[in-house]
Amino acid sequence: MSWEDDTMRITVLTVPDCPNAPVVEERLARALEGHSAEVERVEVRDAEQAERLGMTGSPTVLIDGVDPFATPGAPASLSCRLYRGPDGHAEGAPSVADLRRAMDVAHASADCACPPVEAADRGGRGRLAPAAGGLREAQQAVLRHFAATGHAPSIGDLEAAAAAHGRTAAEVVTELSGDDFLILDDHGRIRAAYPFSAVPTAHRVRLASGREVWAMCAIDALGIPDMLGTDAVITSTDPVTSETITVTSTGGHMTWQPPTAVVYVGQRSCTGPAADVACGALNFFTNRRTARTWAQRHPDYTGNAVEQTQAEVLGRSIFGHLLPAAERVDGRG
Template sequence: MRISVLTVPDCPNAPVVEERLAQALDGREADVERVDVGDPEQAARLGMTGSPTVLIDGADPFGLPGAHGSLSCRLYRGPDGRAEGAPSVVDLRRALDAVDFTGNCDCSPPDAADRGGRGRLAPVAGGLRAVQQVVLRHFASTGHAPVTEELEAEAAAHGRTAADIVADLAAGDFLVLDDHEGIRAAYPFSDVPTAHRVRIATGVEVWAMCAIDALGIPDMLGTDAVITSADPVIGDTITVDSADGHMSWQPSTAVVYVGQRSCTGPAADVACGALNFFTSRRTACAWARQNPDYTGKVVDQSNAEALGRSVFGSLLAAAEPREGRR
């Protein structure tokens, strides 16, 4: 990232904006330069519409339509509504974050959570959906995965063995198996500890595979729940209290980073490590810089909630009639 501070010589606000930029950058890498502008022609050529002007990768994030090159003093409206001679730290941070996350990667991150747009609801054929729903209900009622023997009755109703159906569900990325062919995860649930804990209104506590999975659990079960996670960068706790269909986030600045490692492979390997809660967009950006093997974007609370509902809300909808029955 390249940042240019365009000023007239001896502009008193130049050091102010440089100090605020340092605070807003908060350690992220950037090449910052001050450029003294001495005449209107140079101001117009460089894009300075008043002193100081901040350019981030050549663009003025605070520019106004129709503004012309100028050597006059420039004023910025701060978050409190007051006019100042330099952008506020808050506004500079927002501008920097916007540059960090413009556009999406070619591999759309939400598709990783949603099996490339195919959804998480298993097909009816072969008893897959029926057994998937038994697995999910077992997780919701006990906090743990069922053993294969506990699925035999439902599998037999479809003329198959539980092991065969479980293998098919794993092949379709509806389940994740361990080294002994036991169920390690059934999206959105995990049988092993993760960063995301969900306490259901019944008192049962479950682990979620990722942040989006955790957000989808209350809607999938049609119940209240409390989600607890931690910011991977600073370790602070994030809590989402889902009650009567409404979610309250603490802290209020919390966001979700939605990303993935590559375009292929099961979500547990491709995406779950990059679907995390963060206390703020700033820490999400910091994590993304520290993990360049993941690509993605920061998602606000309402969009994260909507994604969780769309992926998981229908998983326990009424099962289709068993094959051969009407």
């Protein structure tokens, strides 16, 4: 994607002589190839300064003042910080891929000037569940089941994944729901696992395998092809005009019809799961005019319409890494 003339500010917070400071700076240089940014290293020498600057371990990377790898509730700290990749392996610095993804999300957020990116990406915490306690294994089993069958697994389908970690499936699913990785219905059944919905929505995705799945919102739909490594056709409807919008993903390239289509990215000013806060406002529109009309009719949401490339970046950045590349269920058709 093009970052045009925007200059991103990246701050690396470290303790003096941190052995991982040169590592993260070298990875930042690789992640920034072809783009410009202001990068500075700030040495933090006491707990008060760490708290003031938002350092939760050395090194901490801030992109335009925000820590994209933040862990909820993590205290200020001068200790060494560990970063876990999608495979669960811990390192002393974020990977080049994770840094690029964080920069793309930050840039798209800045371009659309809308806070709702937080709802879609859990405030920068990501949609990938932690590996501890079998959460990630169960989450990925749920995603694979959706992709293979088009519907949610039963709780019983997850018993083997949970038992491998000495837990019951009900315990794991309840924890995943509490952390907003899953949505449960009134009977405790899985109703959604971002990006998939177990009930019909306005956003249908036909995979190269011929399987059809429902996406929770427009951004979720745009993330599914990359997450599964498959070609796909996304079909949605403009909520204002009822016109059909189609996005065809072939070999990682997306073609939109009509060419004027945009995505409105918004959220309510309230707390709760993303399904309640944001999904109702993450919609496809045939053009900016109909998006503006919808926004005027729904003053309880705040946000903005984003261009196609920005919407694609958000989808890939949030959902593209939820399944390991070697285990993706579909090939590109």
